[in-house]
Structure formats: C-alpha cells, structure tokens
Amino acid sequence: MTSWHWVLDAVRHVVDNGVKWANLKRDFPPYRPVHAFARRWQVMGLLAELHDRLRDKVREREGRSPDPTAAIVDSQCVRAAANIPRPASGWDGGK
Template identity: 55%
Template sequence: MTDAEWAVVRPLLPVPGWLRGRGGQPEAYCHRAMLDAIRYLVDNGIKWRAMLADFPPWDRVYAFFRRWRDHALVREFHDRLRGRVREESGRDAEPTA
C-alpha cells in the first residue's frame, strides 16, 4: 500500500478499543501491515499458510481478518470507502439502487 493510499484508508479504519479507553491490549502488528497482507492474499489467490515471511505470521493475519469479519468491520470499512469514493466523484454517498 502506498503512502497516498494509506493516507486515504487510515481515517476510515475503526479505532481499536484500547485507544478509546475500553481496555484490552495494544495490537502486536500495525494495521497497515495487516491490510497489506490481506490485499496480497486476495490479489494472488494464495492460502493463508502460504503468506510470505515479509508479512506478519499467517495465523495473526487470519485472526485479525476473522475478528473484523465477525464484528462486521469489513463491511463497515467497505461502506465508508465506497461513500468516500462516491462523494469525491460528485455523487451521493449512499447508492440509490
């Protein structure tokens, strides 16, 4: 992910509970590294266990993805990103169809 892409994506990510004072431990890996790993997996169609050593361990990336999926954060992130793209193109943030 380029720095320009990260600048767009970063504010759209949900804030972890420990940063909002809700307790819990800080996460061991950067969200940018996790998203890069997930993008690599989707783009190349590899299996979780075939994740390159340049990324965090596959089981940590999978746990991150699974937690986001189970709490509907993947859908929320997608909806926020879609709304931003639509607004930048001069359209209403919510699709009518």
C-alpha cells in the same frame, strides 16, 4: 508501521491476489496471527464497515451520492412469486 497496518495490507494482498492465507508472502508476519486478527475484525463487522466507508468516500470523490440509486439483479437467481406459473416467470430449472 503499527500492528493493524500489516493486517490491512495482508487482507488486501489476499483479496487482490486470490491467495490463501497460508501462502502469504514472506514480507508479512506469520499468517496465523494475521488471519486471527482479520477473522476477529470480520466477525466484529469492522472489515465490512471499512469497506462501506471507503466505497462512500470513492463515490463522493467521483461526485456521486454515497448511496447507490440502482441495483442489478441476476434474474436467474431470483424466483418468482409462488402464484405465478413457471412458463410465465421465465424460470429455467436446468440452470
């Protein structure tokens, strides 16, 4: 197995199981170098690029367009324009 395979496997393990890097299973190399590689890849944008490419492949395999045509916005997280009064915008400051 090449060196980058264990980095990807470790990233998948951390994300899938919600564990901390320091709690990687002993099946992986020591967490410090693995985390350093993963962090470098994240800073360079490689992990995001890999994620986007895999998502596109999955969507194509399902017969869907690689680009989503809809989005879901949590209305509690989006503020209305400043000129719209709060009672009309549905903003709940207590949340």
